[in-house]
Amino acid sequence: MQRLFLSKMNSYYFILLFVFLFAIMSTFRFPNIMETNYPFVYLPGFNPDRNAQNFEYLDPKKAQIVISSTTTNDCSKTIQLSKFTAKNSEHNQVFFIESSGKPYFDGRQSCSVESAAIKSGLVSKVLFKSANLDLSNSKTLCEIYYNYKNVEFYHVDFAELFLDTPAEGMEKRVDKVVSHGLSHYSDLARMALVYKYGGVYLDLDILVLRSLVHMKNSIVLESAKPAILMSESDQSCAIPEKTQRALKINPGQLHFEKGHPFPRAVLSYVNKHYNHKKDERDQAGPKSSSQTAKQLYGLKELLNMKVVSPEGNFTMLPDFTFMPASFSRIREELWPKKARSPAEWNDLFRCSLAVHFHSNVFAKLKVTRNPKKDFLSFLGPMLCPRSYLHVEEF
Template sequence: MLRLPIFLQNLHTIGGKRLNLFTAVVVLTALYELYNVLYSAKLQPQYQILFVNHTNDNSSRKNFATVAERNCSAKINLPVFDKRHSEKLQVFFLETSGRPYLKGRQVCSVESAAIKSGLISKVIMKSSYLDLSKRKSFCDLFHNYKNVQFYTINYEELFRNTPVEGITGRLDRVAGGHKFTHYSDLGRLAIVYKYGGYYMDLDVIVTKDMRPLTTFLVIEMPQTTKPDNKTCNIREGSLDVISIHNGEFGFPAGHEFLLQYMESANRTYDPMSDKRNQVGPSHAVLVATQMYKTRLTNRILDKGKPHREVTLIPDYTFLPVVYHQAKSILWSADPKTPQQWEDVFRCAYAVHFYSHYNDHRNVSGDPTKDAYSFLGPKHCPQAFSYYKTEF
């Protein structure tokens, strides 16, 4: 809770004259609101525009311009994320390819979180700057959502004082695209371990407020579990864990599961392996089995134990369609009615689209044909307005 400065606490007199109670309350309230505004502003990232291409005048370069210009030709230097930028209700998205922008479907993910999740979205870029000219949807996202913040990060610094300190040398020896996956898989563990919060992949559409979820992991099953249609519940302990999804989770800072996950990853990580998911879901379930030493089911583990308690939640909460059925359901050959789509997504906090397998699939704009076209207009309307050119 904020404590008012002493000069605000003593505002019953101004200029030596005693104020009546009503006037004092009015003045005090106005100053308190101003104090809150200034305090909150400290949490906002300070962006610096490196270059703006002004198309309406003769000037092609303007240093240190303000973001308020809303120029979609800007290149913007990013602040480095650290503990000063951390907040309680935050969800992290990691872009690890080095691109200075988000693609259309990634923009949709962040926009849907901004609208639905109830959280502050922290988009952590490997690039040190943003190029707003690359995607119109990306420019719109940057300018139109105050609860979306962009940062860059130094991975060596992020991994410092964690079990994966020094692992960047091994990560950089990985050939091909798996390097970006491994940076993401380890980066998400380290950033939530250090700062606490939620993590989500950039190939989801968020459909519900996520604040009711706190410390959780998502179970993966061979076939999507069917909950009760009215309550969205399923009997506790009824699902035996096959795998643990690492694309969405939430933990307080310093949680033991994340610590042991990183310790195990550091011991076993092999940059010469061509295995894309060597620190992914199969590794997560191995760590959970070793740590909790009990049958893993949809229930609370180590209840009441600080930094050990975690809830294993059913797959349908974030994976209402399993990956091997995504093509046949999310891109259906048979037209779907709104009710049929609602039946698929009713109990989901978010819908995972498995971009590794499905990024090439067409988004039609017809809500009867594909899930993006059904969900997009509701949950990421600005991003989806560019579906013909940017999805």
């Protein structure tokens, strides 16, 4: 009888212990491969949002049912754009630049702007070299123009933008360049914008996955070798500082506060070394940013790190923050030959804030409309649903 009593008591205490342990374990969150982790966890002061959404297959037809009924706007208009000035600037802003002179942009560019409107947490300032916006040339542009209040379109006068910066007057030399002048305008304008007004700049071939509000005085490295994360076992996106050695800085995505010395120094470097007779693409791009970082801060190598200096602090972020696929592997990773599941796509994107897909090189790779076969078909219905209504323009 006593043994039976003790046996029941042991069972009772075992159950209590199990309930107690279960209660404790339920409050502890084990890392999960499908959770969204941010890449800056090794930087002080950054609080990652581990509850951000994961990406799943979304039937574009279902998305169209929700949004297509509201698309009743006049897309035959030509809009005269106001000139961007200081009064149009605000604290939380992201800049895009269309420097070719076209009064519209294509479907993939629309998708980039729309993804920023949905995900970045910032107000998008889209600056056109053209003084007009022709909605009749692009259904995707028309969708963005009428349906997103946090996307604003402006005309940019490069000569006026360069005033009061080290690039002042450079438009006279850039106009003489035969092949790459438009690219040089874009390279100079992004640095002038963040120097004069502060904010994020993104190329028009970047698909935003997550909030960019935590970016501060940051620029992204481009490396030939993938970064080694601190722990693959717990799916952490942390990377020890100074462990990724970069080929160069990629200024296609950056943030600087107004008046920061880095973008000013880049403009000074370009002004000093610019030779319109060379007609070289990289006179104002990655090479200039890379050399400026080395010279201004006395760096021998470009490494993922936070640079602390009287010249102004800034962070060089590892490449995967904006390039989950390195440049040499974009075709293989973003347009894979083997069908990909949502879990496999999420694993590729889990440590990235955005996807820089370098449309200038890979524009001929088609959007298949099969979410298992290319990243735009997978992410498009979620991140740029209105643009994806007209995927034929991609």
